[in-house]
Amino acid sequence: MKARTLILAALLLSGGGAAAQQTAPVETTPPLYQGAPPQRFIVRLVSEAEGIVLAEEVKAAELTPVVYVRTVIDTTGRPSVWRYMDRTCEGRNFRDAEPASEATRRVLEQALDSLEAWTPATRGGRPCEAELTLQLRLPVEKIARRQEGDPLLFMGETPDRSFHKWARTHMRYFANSSSAVNEGVLKVRFRVESDGRITILEASDYPDQKMVRDVVRVIRKSEGRWTPRRIGGKAVPSEYTYRVYYTGS
Structure with a gap:
């Protein structure tokens, strides 16, 4: 019994016992x-x-x-x-x-x-x-x-007001027209190219084609007065729809 006790004590002191073994962290x-x-x-x-x-x-x-x-x-x-x-x-x-x-x-x-x-x-x-x-x-x-960039401008202003005001003073045909056939809304969709040129895209099927041609003429005449939209400092093409509301006489 005394011999066994001495052997166990020797193992513990030498680190040979299981309780004394430690694993280093990885x-x-x-x-x-x-x-x-x-x-x-x-x-x-x-x-x-x-x-x-x-x-x-x-x-x-x-x-x-x-x-x-x-x-x-x-x-x-x-x-x-x-x-x-x-x-x-x-x-x-x-x-x-x-x-x-x-x-x-x-x-x-x-x-x-x-x-x-x-x-x-x-x-x-x-x-x-x-x-x-x-x-x-x-x-x-x-x-x-x-x-969104910088907006499309006409003569330096928002076109919803500035272009309509300018266009009214340059139209010829329906200033003297009083025919009831002209009642309704005439719409012309066009594109302001990145270099300011105008491209007509679509005109509504309006009864009075003379009026349509006059509005298209005025839109073409506006070329050079538009400032295209700019995105990231680069000019890009922009579409715009011009509407003329007419009620006849």
């Missing part, structure tokens, strides 16, 4: 994007998506302002999983947010394909997968302002 490092935490990735992704929206003229109204995504950065540094989380999901994928629209998903995934790879996470010095939850905020209001 060192882990998180994934990094361009040497920084995930926030840099979020900024780059949203910025790239904004550029795609503007280049492809995706309407701001079609975008979802706030999107939650669960992704897995694999051992090569690429997102191998890209799952949207919203109020239609259950369990840990539930987020109190509207589902991402089709347009939002398309531009985000297109932007994702253009970004650089991550530095993968490591465990014990070896690359390993890492799961991340990201909140993405698309600058929808900023995009809408850029898409």
Whole structure:
């Protein structure tokens, strides 16, 4: 009995007992994007998506302002999983947010394909997968302002008033016309090209074609007095519909 006690004491003192064995913690490092935490990735992704929206003229109204995504950065540094989380999901994928629209998903995934790879996470010095939850905020209001750009102007003013006033003083035909056949609304749709030229697109089927021709003539005469819309500082074609309300005599 005394011998057994001495052997057990020797084991404990030498660290040979099971109770004395300890496992060293395995060192882990998180994934990094361009040497920084995930926030840099979020900024780059949203910025790239904004550029795609503007280049492809995706309407701001079609975008979802706030999107939650669960992704897995694999051992090569690429997102191998890209799952949207919203109020239609259950369990840990539930987020109190509207589902991402089709347009939002398309531009985000297109932007994702253009970004650089991550530095993968490591465990014990070896690359390993890492799961991340990201909140993405698309600058929808900023995009809408850029898409609206500067308005179409006639002689430096809003055309709804300035063009109507100018056109009335240049019309010839129905100033002396009193025929009841002229009652109604005459509409002419035209486009102000980016260089200020006028392109007639459509004229309503108005009973008095002489009046239609006179209105078209006046619209053509206005060429050079329009300032096209500008988006992102670039002039773009703009459509406009001119309406003449006539009640006869």
